[in-house]
Amino acid sequence: xxxxxxxxxxxxxxxxxxxxxxxxxxxxxxxxxxxxxxxxxxxxxxxxxxxxxxxxxxxxxxxxxxxxxxxxxxxxxxxxxxxxxxxxxxxxxxxxxxxxxxxxxxxxxxxxxxxxxxxxxxxxxxxxxxxxxxxxxxxxxxxxxxxxxxxxxxxxxxxxxxxxxxxxxxxxxxxxxxxxxxxxxxxxxxxxxxxxxxxxxxxxxxxxxxxxxxxxxxxxxxxxxxxxxxxxxxxxxxxxxxxxxxxxxxxxxxxxxxxxxxxx
Numbered sequence: 001x002x003x004x005x006x007x008x009x010x011x012x013x014x015x016x017x018x019x020x021x022x023x024x025x026x027x028x029x030x031x032x033x034x035x036x037x038x039x040x041x042x043x044x045x046x047x048x049x050x051x052x053x054x055x056x057x058x059x060x061x062x063x064x065x066x067x068x069x070x071x072x073x074x075x076x077x078x079x080x081x082x083x084x085x086x087x088x089x090x091x092x093x094x095x096x097x098x099x100x101x102x103x104x105x106x107x108x109x110x111x112x113x114x115x116x117x118x119x120x121x122x123x124x125x126x127x128x129x130x131x132x133x134x135x136x137x138x139x140x141x142x143x144x145x146x147x148x149x150x151x152x153x154x155x156x157x158x159x160x161x162x163x164x165x166x167x168x169x170x171x172x173x174x175x176x177x178x179x180x181x182x183x184x185x186x187x188x189x190x191x192x193x194x195x196x197x198x199x200x201x202x203x204x205x206x207x208x209x210x211x212x213x214x215x216x217x218x219x220x221x222x223x224x225x226x227x228x229x230x231x232x233x234x235x236x237x238x239x240x241x242x243x244x245x246x247x248x249x250x251x252x253x254x255x256x257x258x259x260x261x262x263x264x
Contacts, residue, residue, distance in 0.1 A: 003261070004067060006031050006203055007052065007083070007172050012061030014047050021047040023227035024061070029172060030262050034194060034204045036214040039224030040247050045207050048224070049174055052205075053085045054078040065171065082170030086161045088177045094150035098142060099123070099130040101149050102164045133167045134159075138196050141189065155186025162193050166202065173197060174205045179213060191217050211240045220259055223247055232258045 009027040013020075022044045029035050037045050050056035052063060054072030063070050065081050072078045078085075092101050100107075108122045108129075109115030115122070127145040134142050139159045142152070149157060158178055165173045175194070179187040187210075194217050197204050208214050214221060215235040223231045223246045231246045231253045245251035 003030055005029055005064070006066060007205075008062070008064040009048065009052060010062040010064065012048065012051055012058045012063070014044075014051060014056060014058050020227055022051070022058070022061075025224070025227060026229045027052070027222060028260065029203050029205055031203055032198060032201045033219040033262055034198050034206060034217050036218035036221045037205060037207045037224060038209070038211070038214060038221060038243060038247065039230075043224035043247070044227040045224050046176065047227075049085065049176060049205070049207060052078070053083060053174060079168070083172045083174065084165035084169035085174040086158075086165050086176065086178065088180055092149050092157055092161060095148060097127075097146045097148055098134075098152075098160055099127040099145040101160055102126070102130045102133065102167060104164070106168065129167075130163075133163050136200075137163055137166060137193055139163065139189075139193065153186065155182050155189050158182065158186070158190055159193060162190070162197075166197060166200075169202065172203050172205065174207075176207045177209065178206065179208070179210060187213065211243065214243075215240060219262060225249060232260050234259045 005028040007029040009025060011024045011026065012022050013024055014022040025044055025048050027048060039045050047056060051058045054075045054077045057073060063072065070081055093104060103126050108126050110120045110122045114120045130145045142156055142159060149160060178190050182190065191213060194204055194206065218235060220232055220234050221243060222229055223243055225247060237259060242251060246253065
């Protein structure tokens with residue numbers, strides 16, 4: 001039985017004046033997998049992600065979610081389709097507490113007249129739910145949901161951002177360089193978080209320059225080169241040296257040597 005992708009990009013083109021950021025790029029993300037996207041600077045990784053999340057509109061090509069072609073004009077469209085993204089520049093509000101950050105833009109109001117007329121927020125309800133989300137993801141380093149985000153470490157802030165994405169994503173979570181600014185211990189916590197999402201059946205796309213981490217968590221690795229998908233391999237079939245060689249153009253793979261779909 002062939003498994004259908006939950007998210008696809010087909011022949012996506014995006015140009016900025018004379019600069020070709022994406023030159024007919026493809027992507028396929030399957031249910032319950034971690035797909036890493038790697039490539040040199042200018043290979044089109046971030047632009048591809050922006051097209052998948054509505055931050056950019058492709059000039060050509062198709063974006064397909066659950067077998068249906070979609071046309072995202074803004075990030076809100078992709079969120080409504082069940083896709084949540086966590087970017088390198090963490091969109092957290094430092095002065096607000098953890099629960100408020102988790103529900104930023106999706107606040108829950110109190111029931112009855114207090115919420116409908118006086119528009120009072122259900123702060124205790126949001127803190128309780130936030131605690132449940134954080135616990136479900138196995139994040140043990142955050143206990144007090146009333147703590148201001150500005151008092152958290154980099155890894156804890158990243159965890160809050162990922163927890164927010166996990167709380168509201170129905171279909172896909174996209175993480176852009178999730179460990180870039182973190183130390184070894186905090187990076188390991190984020191990697192555990194990614195594995196926890198996979199165990200819960202949530203498909204994850206991760207963009208990363210950190211090859212050892214990619215090989216640790218990814219089921220498949222998509223290598224971008226010159227705005228296109230150059231290859232899709234797995235950590236079991238290829239080495240880090242192979243990936244670097246594909247990124248630089250020193251190694252080219254035939255379709256038969258690629259893992260374009262996971263083995264189910």
